[in-house]
Amino acid sequence: MTTKLSLAALSSLPANVAYPRYERGALTPGILHFGVGNFHRAHQAVYLDDLFNAGLGHDWALVGAGVFDGEKAGRDKLAQQDWLTTIVEQDEEKRSARVTGSMIDFVAPADASAIIARLADPAIRIVSMTITEGGYFIDPASGVFDPKHPHIAADAGNPAGPKTVFGLILAGLVRRRAAGIKPFTVMSCDNIPHNGRVTADGVIGLASLIDPDLAAWVRDHVAFPNSMVDRITPATSDRERAILADEFGVDDAWPVFCEPFRQWVLEDRFTDGRPPLEKVGVQFVPDVSPYEVMKIRILNGGHAAIAYPAGLMDIHFVHEAMQEPLVRGFLDKIEHDEIIPEVPPVPDTDLEDYYRLIDKRFANPRIGDTVRRLCLDGSNRQPKFIIPTIADRLKGGRPVQGLALESALWCRYCFGETDSGAVIEPNDPNWDRMQATAVAARDNPSAWLTMDDIYGDVGRSQVFAKAFAHALKTLWAHGARETLTRYLAGRL
Template identity: 60%
Template sequence: MKLSNATLSQLPADVARPGYDRTALRPGIVHIGCGNFHRAHMAVYLDDLFAKGLGHDWAILGAGVRAADGQMRGALAAQDYLSSVIELAPGAHKARVVGAMTGFVQVQPGNAALIAAMADPAIRIVSLTVTEGGYYIDPTTGTFSPEHPDIRRDAANPERPDTAFGAIISALAARRAKGIPPFTVMCCDNVPHNGHVTRDAVVGLCRLSNPELAAWIAASVAFPNSMVDRITPATGPRERAMAADMGLDDAAPVTCEPFRQWVMEDHFPAGRPPLEQVGVTFTPHVDAFETMKIRILNGGHAIIAYPGGLADIEHVHEAMADAQILAFVDAVLTREVLPIVPPVPGVDLSDYKALIIQRFSNPEVADTVRRLCLDGSNRQPKFIVPSIRDGLAAGRDVAGLVLASALWCRYCFGESESGAVIEPNDPNWDRLQDRARAAKAHPAEWLAMPEVYGDLVSNPKLVVAFDRALTAVWQHGSRAAMAAYLERRA
């Protein structure tokens, strides 16, 4: 039965549904980028809040700026903006229908409808999940790039912006002109210091066309930092079949692990929903939680990904069932990452690592190794290289982290160790593949990417360690290289 308001009462009894009157909801948030993660994370927290009878003027108005967002709008509009979310605990699936979204702005060139929606005084938060690579960061400097073609285009045409940031600027300008207080801009992407990064993108773009407005935005608009966490695989035939088996005819079902976490700075001048009532942590120490998560969870994913990919392993839980890969990720996290992660209030880092290992091993999620390997050129500088840098600065051994980076290089060669072709899996795949092939004979060629390794390209300890690691991988294979690391550090 097609998911809709009219069919909610006819869903199977074991499928949870909105515990509130959706007609009483009023949008207070415009969210740009309504993919799987948003609908399994922020939308679920708000659904829980509304079920408590709280915050009914904080419903979500979906939005987007890409063609894919238009397709999502069509799928969700056909089912009254309802989404099914299936939590995949080991041995048990639990489905719910989430009703926190009440509409979806028309997706169009120039974003006039989106700008008008954000200019509405009822909207007090504009939130984003536009992917880790969507913030126009110069890979060499790690800061906002005003030279990106998208940015140059918006700067030349501020009245018809194509980017989310250009649309936000136009909406803020409209509110300012009418004396309407600015909304808070809340990034929900997995980006270090995500509030600062979003502020840099908005203010940096605005400076190119209207420096005076940019100064007002910098002084008047809040961009709170946050840390978000929930493993949410891509939706494919398996996930659609799973929803159908549970009695859900959903054009865009979402599956996810049971665990979720959201940590935020409490900086919302225009107000916010009382999300602390449903488990969100508000703290001035977001940086500590963020570093813990990025170094241990995201870093752990990167450590698993490339030995799994080279071994032709399809799923993450299958990689975790491989005794050697499990031992490798556990050893690198324990010996090289945990000692350099700053303390986190109320958290035991060893317990957190154990939780991460447990989450990675969940067979129901069926997250893919290929997804973890995706976009290494953007992820390695965030998830692995900072730990290498801090370890070297502290005089610690970083052999396992360096080996993980060497395995990324070997993966980018484009063949697994069985000789199977690895299809392109990075926006910069061709360049990475050329460099990986050159590095087979001259490992230092791989390090000569300042956008990834920064000034570490000239660090003699890293150069020697990487040469040793990549040479061992090519001469003896990834398994022998991991075994040597584990034996040497035992």
């Protein structure tokens, strides 16, 4: 028998399910968050739940928001259970479940007027976001905000009816400015290098298209702290819902399963105060850059390294990929030979220890993370997670054989067919373009590197082009298994 999750049912939950120890009705909003997905609910929302359980920060509860109609389904699920979420942490030894209550409302997605009204509420002092890499309107090759993007141009032409997160944020700031209300802090929680600066570029860049004086005001009065966030959090499926019901007796329409590990490093720059998150493990530092470079290159770059060979080998789960000696060997070699050497020192951190922890996290058999999820959106992720490392190695005159192979594996994956002949369904917002280019690259590898918006100067490097072409031709001639075998044996 299961218990349907709701506020009224909290005290009836099984004894092995933890739930909030604070009075939920006493919470008041302080943060509006765009992008209420699994990662946010397993990360920021959990830190806040810990804080509230400690009797602190009860005026910093979360209000959800979104810009897509597709987010309404998630909102409806959460509404039916009073905005509560069950978090299941799991590793090889055990699973544990807890219910979090740090979200107390969720504005109807794509309702611009309602969202702007909440943004103008003086109680909202932080606006945070997990909108994924593609939501920042960044030119992939330059890493700079693209003011000519059609969605940005549309918001610039109709600032009173914005459709993007940046447009909504700016509209909220405009209303606060007119009312003499202190502006909120804008806090990105996405896996993007210098995410605070990138967010500032987007908001200020859009403001510049509308009113230069407004842009100057935002630049002078709004804080955009950089952050580094980390927790492996797969998508929810019927598999997770069934495990939760069978093992914990909870009926939750949208639970989150995740690893026990979590990390949040945050610059202490806020416009109008912040919750005391240092009390629950958040690291506040003057400069996040060393931490984010470490994480993005070693962890996210490592994910890319295992994703595409595993995808070509028809491996479904990430932990299964780590059980394949060729994939795990490729990860270990590329990390030690080419990725970790390009990571600058990080305060109080041993990079080898950090990598070993990541290796263990990737191999966690209980997470159920899929290879397909790791392969998703390479056109946005590769320019952030892999290509900067290649650029650094080329500038230093150092070999790029392993990274060229990783890029060739991505290209081969985008062809849309595994080594066994199974069809790879579209797995990138730009899939049609990526597949067409991968098809052309089969006979002409240089075609792949002409995607200047992705590769930039790296694609024009003769050294990299030669290594890439050799790797791609080997993949087509011999397949992923034999190619990795040759690479690990030093024969590629």
